[in-house]
Amino acid sequence: MSLYDDAVLVLKNHGEQEALRGAYLDHLAAHPDGMWKSCHAGHVTASALVVDPERGRVLLTLHKKLRMWLQMGGHCEPRDTTLAAAALREATEESGITGLSLLPGGPVRLDRHPIPPPCHWHFDVQYAAVAPSGAVQRISDESLDLRWFDYDEVAAVADKSVVRLLEAARARL
Secondary structure, eight states: OOHHHHHHHHHHHOOSOHHHHHHHHHHHHHOTTTTSTTOTTOEEEEEEEEEETTTTEEEEEEETTTOSEEOEEEEOOTTOOSHHHHHHHHHHHHHOOSSOEEOSSSOSEEEEEEOOTTOOEEEEEEEEEEOOTTOOOOOOTTEEEEEEEEGGGHHHHBOHHHHHHHHHHHHHO
């Protein structure tokens, strides 16, 4: 199965956000290259919110280009075989934490947001990853900073999409 096929299957099985899920599926049906950054009409991305439920906190990255506190994530790569694998790869690379595990049940949210030209949209498929006990983060070249925030601190530092992702992740914990 290709990454494209996996994305379509994951989206068809995502039981929430029906209208947005439909927009994702419509986009992929219209754009067979819709998984890749080269699709300027927009492309699917994969992200994961790194959660430490033992300590009631999440790890956010200060994105180098956007200068915003966000979850780990980014573009799918040809070596990715599933959206879940892409999200876990991105979370591991950007957090420096090995041994992350995705929460079961597939993505916790979808979030479509505009991006600067030449592309138009990111169709982000958002997962949650649990950090192993005693996890130590390591900043990557893609971040200005990497920091743990208590659940109740997130709304003060991140935008509403990250807050909604945290709420959805916490509902699954």
